[in-house]
Amino acid sequence: MIATPPRERRFRTDVQGLRAIAVGLVLLYHAGVAPFTGGYVGVDVFFVISGFLISSHLLESIDRTGRVGFAQFYARRARRILPASFTVAILTAVALVLFAPPLTLTRMLEDAVATILYVPNVRFAIQDTDYLADHAPSAYQHYWSLGVEEQFYLIWPLLLLAIVLLARRRRAVVGLLVTLVAAGSFVACVLVTQVQQPMAFFLLPMRAWELLAGALVGIVLLRANPRMPGWVAAAGGWLGLGAVLAAGILFDDATAFPGAAAALPVVGTAAVIFFGTSSPRGGPGRLLSLRPMQYVGLISYSLYLVHWPLLVVPALAVGDELLGSVWMRVLLGIVVAVPVAGALYRFVEDPVRRARILTARPPRTTLLATGAATLVIALAVGLTAAWSAVRPILGPGGAEVAPAEPVAPPPISAAVPENLTPSLRSVADDIPDLYPDGCHHDTVQTRVQECVYGDEEADLEVAIFGDSHSAQWLPALQSLSASTLPMSIRTYTKSSCPAVDVAVLVRNVPYTSCDSWRSAVLEHLVSDPPDLVLISSYADYPLADTPTADRLDAWGTGLQDTVGALAAAGIEVVVIADTPRFPTAPADCVSVHLADADVCAGVRAEVLSPDQATVERAATEAAGGRFVDLTPYLCDAQLCPVVVFDLLVYRDVNHLTTAFVRYLAPALEPELISASPGR
Numbered sequence: 001m002i003a004t005p006p007r008e009r010r011f012r013t014d015v016q017g018l019r020a021i022a023v024g025l026v027l028l029y030h031a032g033v034a035p036f037t038g039g040y041v042g043v044d045v046f047f048v049i050s051g052f053l054i055s056s057h058l059l060e061s062i063d064r065t066g067r068v069g070f071a072q073f074y075a076r077r078a079r080r081i082l083p084a085s086f087t088v089a090i091l092t093a094v095a096l097v098l099f100a101p102p103l104t105l106t107r108m109l110e111d112a113v114a115t116i117l118y119v120p121n122v123r124f125a126i127q128d129t130d131y132l133a134d135h136a137p138s139a140y141q142h143y144w145s146l147g148v149e150e151q152f153y154l155i156w157p158l159l160l161l162a163i164v165l166l167a168r169r170r171r172a173v174v175g176l177l178v179t180l181v182a183a184g185s186f187v188a189c190v191l192v193t194q195v196q197q198p199m200a201f202f203l204l205p206m207r208a209w210e211l212l213a214g215a216l217v218g219i220v221l222l223r224a225n226p227r228m229p230g231w232v233a234a235a236g237g238w239l240g241l242g243a244v245l246a247a248g249i250l251f252d253d254a255t256a257f258p259g260a261a262a263a264l265p266v267v268g269t270a271a272v273i274f275f276g277t278s279s280p281r282g283g284p285g286r287l288l289s290l291r292p293m294q295y296v297g298l299i300s301y302s303l304y305l306v307h308w309p310l311l312v313v314p315a316l317a318v319g320d321e322l323l324g325s326v327w328m329r330v331l332l333g334i335v336v337a338v339p340v341a342g343a344l345y346r347f348v349e350d351p352v353r354r355a356r357i358l359t360a361r362p363p364r365t366t367l368l369a370t371g372a373a374t375l376v377i378a379l380a381v382g383l384t385a386a387w388s389a390v391r392p393i394l395g396p397g398g399a400e401v402a403p404a405e406p407v408a409p410p411p412i413s414a415a416v417p418e419n420l421t422p423s424l425r426s427v428a429d430d431i432p433d434l435y436p437d438g439c440h441h442d443t444v445q446t447r448v449q450e451c452v453y454g455d456e457e458a459d460l461e462v463a464i465f466g467d468s469h470s471a472q473w474l475p476a477l478q479s480l481s482a483s484t485l486p487m488s489i490r491t492y493t494k495s496s497c498p499a500v501d502v503a504v505l506v507r508n509v510p511y512t513s514c515d516s517w518r519s520a521v522l523e524h525l526v527s528d529p530p531d532l533v534l535i536s537s538y539a540d541y542p543l544a545d546t547p548t549a550d551r552l553d554a555w556g557t558g559l560q561d562t563v564g565a566l567a568a569a570g571i572e573v574v575v576i577a578d579t580p581r582f583p584t585a586p587a588d589c590v591s592v593h594l595a596d597a598d599v600c601a602g603v604r605a606e607v608l609s610p611d612q613a614t615v616e617r618a619a620t621e622a623a624g625g626r627f628v629d630l631t632p633y634l635c636d637a638q639l640c641p642v643v644v645f646d647l648l649v650y651r652d653v654n655h656l657t658t659a660f661v662r663y664l665a666p667a668l669e670p671e672l673i674s675a676s677p678g679r
Contacts, residue, residue: 014276015049016297017288018269021241022046023300025248027307027337031329038251041265043145044210044258045244046304048269050149051214058157059222062164068157075363077153078370083352084344085146086377088305089115092139092313093381099317101588102393103424104136109385111140116378121147121202128198136584139316142308144202151204152211160215171223178216185209186263193259195444197507200258210262213270221277233280240271241284254542256508296338302349303341307333310340320584393424395594402645406667409636412601413643416594420648421659427587427648430657432474434491440471441494443506446516448524454481454489461530462672463490465521466499468655469536469578475658476665477534485669490530492521498537502558503544510544522562526569532672533566538654539578539612552611556619563623573625574671575616580607580634581654586642601639608635628671633664
């Protein structure tokens, strides 16, 4: 039997069912339902579907009229996408104003402005490549994919028309040119994933190939008349659907994504669409056309929009423990989300898309209304964000100023003092000097940098070597240099790159630039040795090619190798134990617990790893270095407070504020004195 696709446009129930598969995977992933650990690939399914439908529509218009009705195209896209998008964005902003912590509110309202202006993916790409950013997921995080599609819709009609004209309407040449563009995007995606994964994940140039894969299916189906046995079409459809589901189950947060891995769900989706055009008996079309699948596919866009705020906002309001249960996440992110999405579709998405006040008028009416709504909403949300950024966050009274010598164990403050240092509003900017000075490398740079602080003429020369947890100790050395122990301070630090000789993963990708940089710095220090090298490291890196069970052993071996190489060159080495790691930013917690900040304290057994410190101490001392553990000044036997005297202890979930690091300087001084010449 030969399956021949029809030539006329028809409603594809299998494609509608694919939408249900896509949104279902995303919802199950965000709800934490096993085994859908790779459910994020549902977004990739959406991309292919969008590329197929939009390109098919555009090509038909070009065939029919020889041009693209740009105004009509953009007006239809605006009516289809923006009403539900703006509605959810506005309602989310209102909920955030009511329930979000003050510090979180400002950031998320800024995310909302980017969303309204169609560039949320750009903002999230920048945030996720910023080594100073350490935030909880935004209530608008899911809008990144909408930003990619909106930007594609803006560019693709122009580019496709240019390709058709350049190819002189020859279908083979059109397909070839689109394939070349898609191939270039795919190569960029694979390469950029290896060095700047957030850029590859969020930005259109690295994601365009997924939409263009759908476009290529549309080109083939519109320009050719593929004929194949029905059993081939059925098998191809099932294999494609199997590929999508396999990616949703086999992938997880440890998968380097998008990269080459994204080809599995993309090719799978393209196969379902291609082979399903002939509606072969025995193919997945019958499953995808079931009424529940059709309904979920119908409301899939609204469902995608509402499910994420229903998870994030309640957690902000009452704490992350609300979502500690999979059943609670399923309740909010799926059970509640479906009827809410149904209402959004019925009362907003569908009525506005069909509204005669817009459809019966020239496209410019829709476009002018869109522009006006965009500006008004962006202005309103932006002003709210500005208000949020300046409203005071003050505790009930003053507090005793921290003494000159640090106290162990630290006293736990019940209330946030008015004289808190740094203030809650300024804590995000409370960073060591080497950041604004450009002395802390990002994840791409590999050259050896050398910035000098303190007293450059001092006899004592100290080098800081490692990641941001090494960099955070610079203020302590600067304080000592300016007071009791003059020293020249050389800094060699790089984002997420420990001095420990191990191969770490950053966003599930081998961090090869770290390995190159670390080796170059070690060689530099050995050839031009300081008196002392100070090392501290974030203690929870995943390691390449090392099972989790063996991670501590590999870490200890790597630390011993680094310390040993420096000690062999006659350099004293001090390794400082890692500082506590909180699940959420302490400053956010404090901002809503001004009178009872003690509830924000971390449980010592949960925010510290005693096994890590034990391994690091043994490795350091075996290699001839000194291990310093300042935990007694950070925690008592049970708790690690976030406010001590008038000091805010943490800048984010795992870095100390510069003010608290300076407070700890006297406790570090004895470990440095022995390295000072003449002492």
